[in-house]
Amino acid sequence: MSNIMEVKGKRVIVTGAAFGIGKAMTEAFLESGAEVVIVDINETALKQTADDLKGEYIMLMFHLKMQLRRSSQLLTLLWVE
Numbered sequence: 001m002s003n004i005m006e007v008k009g010k011r012v013i014v015t016g017a018a019f020g021i022g023k024a025m026t027e028a029f030l031e032s033g034a035e036v037v038i039v040d041i042n043e044t045a046l047k048q049t050a051d052d053l054k055g056e057y058i059m060l061m062f063h064l065k066m067q068l069r070r071s072s073q074l075l076t077l078l079w080v081e
Helices: 020-032 042-056 072-080
Strands: 013-014 035-040 061-065
Touching: 013 020, 020 035, 020 042, 035 042
Parallel strands: 013 035, 035 061
Antiparallel strands: none
């Protein structure tokens, strides 16, 4: 990913990170030096994505299963900052 924006050393939250565009964006942010929090409703696929990427990158990454349409679960993301 060409540096559209500088993310090195910043924290990024990627929702829908287990598959497709979300997974690709996670990898791009990691390549750019970001600390990444990945979120998806599919916990099994999310853990697999985290395991796959941990093998390729030295990183700080957290994975969380949640449904963002539930406002109570959005509060979980407040600690990221």
